[in-house]
Amino acid sequence: MDLVVDNLAVARGGLTVLEGVSFSVEPGQALILRGPNGVGKTTLLRTLAGLQPAVAGSISAPPESLTYAAHADGLKAVLTVEENLQFWAAIHGVGGVTDAMAQMNLTDLRARRAANLSAGQKRRLGLARLLVTGRAIWVLDEPTVSLDTASVALFAGVVRAHLGAGGMVLIATHIDLGLTEAAVLDLGPFKAKAPVATGGGFDEAFT
Amino acid sequence: MDLVVDNLAVARGGLTVLEGVSFSVEPGQALILRGPNGVGKTTLLRTLAGLQPAVAGSISAPPESLTYAAHADGLKAVLTVEENLQFWAAIHGVGGVTDAMAQMNLTDLRARRAANLSAGQKRRLGLARLLVTGRAIWVLDEPTVSLDTASVALFAGVVRAHLGAGGMVLIATHIDLGLTEAAVLDLGPFKAKAPVATGGGFDEAFT
Amino acid sequence: MNALLIRDLRLAFRAGGGFGLGLAFFLLVAVLVPLGVGPEPATLAKIAPGILWVGALLACLLSLDRIFALDFEDGSLDLLATSPIPLEGVVAVKALAHWLVTGLPLTLCAPMLGVLLNLPGPGYLWLVVSLAAGTPALSVIGAFGAALTVGIKRGGLLLSLLVLPLYVPTLIFGAEVVKRGATGAEALVPLLLLAGITAGAVALLPFAAAAALRVNLR
Amino acid sequence: MNALLIRDLRLAFRAGGGFGLGLAFFLLVAVLVPLGVGPEPATLAKIAPGILWVGALLACLLSLDRIFALDFEDGSLDLLATSPIPLEGVVAVKALAHWLVTGLPLTLCAPMLGVLLNLPGPGYLWLVVSLAAGTPALSVIGAFGAALTVGIKRGGLLLSLLVLPLYVPTLIFGAEVVKRGATGAEALVPLLLLAGITAGAVALLPFAAAAALRVNLR
Amino acid sequence: MSVWEYANPKRFMQVSARVLPVVVGLTVVSLVTGLIWGFFFTPDDFRQGSTVKIIFLHVPTAMMAINAWVMMLVASLIWLIRRHHVSALAAKAAAPVGLTFTLIALVTGALWGQPMWGTWWAWDPRLTAFLILALFYLGYIALWQAVDDPDTAADLTAVLCMVGSVFAVLSRYAVKFWNQGLHQDSTILKVGEKDPIDVAYYVPLVVCILGFVLLFVALVLMRTRTEIRARRLSALLAQERLA
Amino acid sequence: MIPDLGRYAVAVLSSYGATIVLVAAVVALTLWQGRRVKRQLQEVEARQGKAKTNG
Ligand code: HEM
Ligand SMILES: Nc1ncnc2c1ncn2[C@@H]1O[C@H](COP(=O)(O)OP(=O)(O)OP(=O)(O)O)[C@@H](O)[C@H]1O
Ligand SMILES: Nc1ncnc2c1ncn2[C@@H]1O[C@H](COP(=O)(O)OP(=O)(O)OP(=O)(O)O)[C@@H](O)[C@H]1O
Numbered sequence A, B: 001m002d003l004v005v006d007n008l009a010v011a012r013g014g015l016t017v018l019e020g021v022s023f024s025v026e027p028g029q030a031l032i033l034r035g036p037n038g039v040g041k042t043t044l045l046r047t048l049a050g051l052q053p054a055v056a057g058s059i060s061a062p063p064e065s066l067t068y069a070a071h072a073d074g075l076k077a078v079l080t081v082e083e084n085l086q087f088w089a090a091i092h093g094v095g096g097v098t099d100a101m102a103q104m105n106l107t108d109l110r111a112r113r114a115a116n117l118s119a120g121q122k123r124r125l126g127l128a129r130l131l132v133t134g135r136a137i138w139v140l141d142e143p144t145v146s147l148d149t150a151s152v153a154l155f156a157g158v159v160r161a162h163l164g165a166g167g168m169v170l171i172a173t174h175i176d177l178g179l180t181e182a183a184v185l186d187l188g189p190f191k192a193k194a195p196v197a198t199g200g201g202f203d204e205a206f207t
Numbered sequence C, D: 001m002n003a004l005l006i007r008d009l010r011l012a013f014r015a016g017g018g019f020g021l022g023l024a025f026f027l028l029v030a031v032l033v034p035l036g037v038g039p040e041p042a043t044l045a046k047i048a049p050g051i052l053w054v055g056a057l058l059a060c061l062l063s064l065d066r067i068f069a070l071d072f073e074d075g076s077l078d079l080l081a082t083s084p085i086p087l088e089g090v091v092a093v094k095a096l097a098h099w100l101v102t103g104l105p106l107t108l109c110a111p112m113l114g115v116l117l118n119l120p121g122p123g124y125l126w127l128v129v130s131l132a133a134g135t136p137a138l139s140v141i142g143a144f145g146a147a148l149t150v151g152i153k154r155g156g157l158l159l160s161l162l163v164l165p166l167y168v169p170t171l172i173f174g175a176e177v178v179k180r181g182a183t184g185a186e187a188l189v190p191l192l193l194l195a196g197i198t199a200g201a202v203a204l205l206p207f208a209a210a211a212a213l214r215v216n217l218r
Numbered sequence E: 001m002s003v004w005e006y007a008n009p010k011r012f013m014q015v016s017a018r019v020l021p022v023v024v025g026l027t028v029v030s031l032v033t034g035l036i037w038g039f040f041f042t043p044d045d046f047r048q049g050s051t052v053k054i055i056f057l058h059v060p061t062a063m064m065a066i067n068a069w070v071m072m073l074v075a076s077l078i079w080l081i082r083r084h085h086v087s088a089l090a091a092k093a094a095a096p097v098g099l100t101f102t103l104i105a106l107v108t109g110a111l112w113g114q115p116m117w118g119t120w121w122a123w124d125p126r127l128t129a130f131l132i133l134a135l136f137y138l139g140y141i142a143l144w145q146a147v148d149d150p151d152t153a154a155d156l157t158a159v160l161c162m163v164g165s166v167f168a169v170l171s172r173y174a175v176k177f178w179n180q181g182l183h184q185d186s187t188i189l190k191v192g193e194k195d196p197i198d199v200a201y202y203v204p205l206v207v208c209i210l211g212f213v214l215l216f217v218a219l220v221l222m223r224t225r226t227e228i229r230a231r232r233l234s235a236l237l238a239q240e241r242l243a
Numbered sequence F: 001m002i003p004d005l006g007r008y009a010v011a012v013l014s015s016y017g018a019t020i021v022l023v024a025a026v027v028a029l030t031l032w033q034g035r036r037v038k039r040q041l042q043e044v045e046a047r048q049g050k051a052k053t054n055g
């Protein structure tokens, strides 16, 4: 049931940006990915989520166990907080909308349309979606952008609860979430040395 | 030449969110606005920039002295870094594009299309725009989102230089920019107690 | 899949969701053409079948970019792609929602506009039948075009350019059904051909569209 | 202001900027209508002036949402509103850029499409003249509509609905000029009326559009 | 050595560099011969007068306009199945050439139609289907230009090319159906179908067809080489960016 | 020199003219694009080659 990444290379815009990335995450573990702007965190996470193919290496994870939260929250402005969550719960065939709202401190806003939320409130709603997917592995790209200190702490608590229930969490972030128990992986050393076009040896003329 | 805000009330979506906000900023001073998510920082800054009317109170600032930088950078993806800056410089009838690129560490990227910049580089370009407006008062909404530590320090230096040249800066942010000399204003206490519809006395039936 | 259909319909019916706009555009075309062409009843009667079909087609066209672009922009499409629903299913459901929101109302309201354009009596039944048989193809072909252009900012015009040539056979057979119907001629053959195109498009294009979406998401 | 015009033109000509798509759409309408209406040359000759004007109008319409929406989405419009240029000037320049990118090419290429629709010989000159006189009004009226709908996501269809009724007088007079010209009748009166509409729209609508923009930005 | 070796960009550049001068030479020879022969040394047709000389332009370009699309279809399929970049780039390179041939066929046809049929344009099935083909070319080129990432663009245009081909065939059939039994201008007659073509026209026509085929090959080779270089250029620039 | 084309001279000559213009246009476009890309590529290759040798 672990997430095992072995010797992975990922590419963006036709160029390999990271290579030789290997790590594994066991149930109950969190892994924080760090690295300067543009090193390839977003690219790595999208590859893990299956949205783009890997250039090399392997990702092994239980099927349909992974959910991804990017910078865009996937919220519909004209639906209320509750309707937004209900939709994702229905798509994943899971319940727990009320509980998710309670955990992310959204109960008071349940009937508010997403359009009328502030930046931070929107983010909280986006993160509450994770709770109604029923998926074990959370793959999060800068989840705390525009959250204030209290909300960051709230979110860290939610992550801890998920880990406690045997979940796994991967977070790419520039700031400190206060998740002291989490392992940290710096992606700097995996930066592809001489970036290579992704056609394999065959298309070497493009390099 | 000061920016003086007196007893200001601002509204969003027809509801007053902040009221009784008063402060003044003199040339060479910076003011950092803090407050939890949803308190009304963005609303206040847009009101100051003249993009929406104030509900009550007054803002006095020299005419055409103010420039606003929001989360959206106003960059054109198909134009190069230099072309983007040249456009804003031409609009404001000011020069200094080369200097602005040098200050925000963009000189190497001058011929790169904005579409091919990483998130942090885009943000730096958006902030470089401030330098070619020739305006004295900068009104900035979460300017350091997605910048890494080195870039945040670079930006703090630019702000300091602007202050040194007699400029004024207003920044809404959740994180610490290292601008120790700046005054800090917590907006929490100004939260409108019983949110009031904004029609003024005439529409009180709707409150 | 049900949840997705319900959400799409709900979004269409909420403020700004665009329900009824296609219909209104259809109405406008039916009004503008007599204004441009002139009020002569005989001329109008002659061109009515063609204009009604072209109008329905354009009305359909203009709402196509809503099929995927909104979900792409707010990140929902990424999340749907990692959800348990296969992407082919997503395409099919979204094309169905599009048809329910535009094609179906167009079909139901077309006879009213037939009156504006002086469509001859026997044509009305054939108009409704041909639209009912043809508009699903317009939605599915449109969903394919929308999937191709989903990553492109304000790609509406490009989408039109790509999709319109694909609409040609549907348009020809559809208008032919009405024209023949209106003059009392045999209209069954083109109707069957129209239905054949619809069946083929519905069966095959969701796969092509899902492939295009996968390419655009990566 | 110059800088803004140059930027808008440059954006239109860069990849994905949409130059030429309006033209392609115009061509498509000129092809689709005969496919719907039927190939009879006499019928086509009769409806050609009206269809050409409706086509030009729709081609113009579809590119309207680019006028302000892109700038609104990426935040440029907020920044332009706080810049030293008056918002009225911004509107005027953007409408001009839109005309240069769509209206002018449409005018120049219209005679070619006249051939497809079998437009009678004397009509060609009047077609070009009427489009030259009328398309600036389409761009300015369209800029007004675009300003009204700028905050609305994928508001293209709503924009069409708002703008089309405003286009009616332009369409009527424009098509009338061509119709009369094609049959050799006196066409100067509708042409003068058309020019009058354009002059009025260009003089007044930028102010209304700027007011609408101010409301939408807040 | 398998044929696929030639799909290697380096190998393609080497081979095409050697082949290209030969092709260009043959193109010039055959086109100049064919057109001069056709223009100066063919008799006037008893029915069509000197307009018959247009046949040497119209027929070869009309044929190549369709063949170019077929070539793009094959190249797109190869790209989708074997992922050879050269194949996708060749399809991209062929589109503007195909569009030009389509335009030439349309213009010469229209100029021919005016004296022969008394009209520049008629909604004849063949002509209509051809116009739709021109639209497909426009859409295909526009899609290549609108997408930033080259591999994404290659995939999307390949899918469009396949689906478009199906619909192009359908359209041709539909247009034939649509123009049946309707007002059919009796003057619409194709010389080639009515009576077997005279040897006096046949030989130069074959030379012209050969010339336009070679022109197509030469242009596509040149353009593919350019596309490969452009691809390499952008890869090198992107590397510079990352380094 | 030009053969007698009778009353169809305009049609025939403009056909040949249009064809020559259009063919010349693609050929010119192809050559121009080819030269431009080739030059740019040589520039970049030279620059990167130099960068490599200089370390
Ligand atoms: C705009 C007008 C026209 C267009 C778009 C057009 C298009 C075409 C097309 C698509 C072909 C088929 C090429 C192929 O299948 O390989 C063709 C062939 C031909 N066209 Fe045209 N044509 C036009 C006008 C004319 C006119 C006016 C004439 C003569 C009166 C003419 C004479 C021919 C002949 C002789 C052929 C060769 C037929 C064959 O395949 O044996 N065309 N044209
Ligand atoms: N569409 C694109 N085309 C080409 N290159 C791109 C594209 N998007 C990103 N890149 C490049 O790929 C690299 C990796 O980008 P990625 O978004 O994964 O970085 P990141 O680590 O998430 O950075 P950040 O901390 O700024 O979010 C960057 O150097 C960027 O310049
Ligand atoms: N369009 C709207 N209609 C109604 N209410 C809104 C609208 N936009 C925001 N609000 C509400 O107005 C309040 C102020 O929002 P604002 O965006 O100014 O907050 P903020 O301080 O910038 O928060 P953050 O730190 O999350 O960005 C919030 O409570 C929000 O719920």
Ligand SMILES: [Mg+2]
Residues within 6 Å of the ligand: A041, A042, A043, A141, B119
């Ligand atoms: Mg990132």
Ligand SMILES: [Mg+2]
Residues within 6 Å of the ligand: A118, A119, B041, B042, B043, B141
């Ligand atoms: Mg805010």
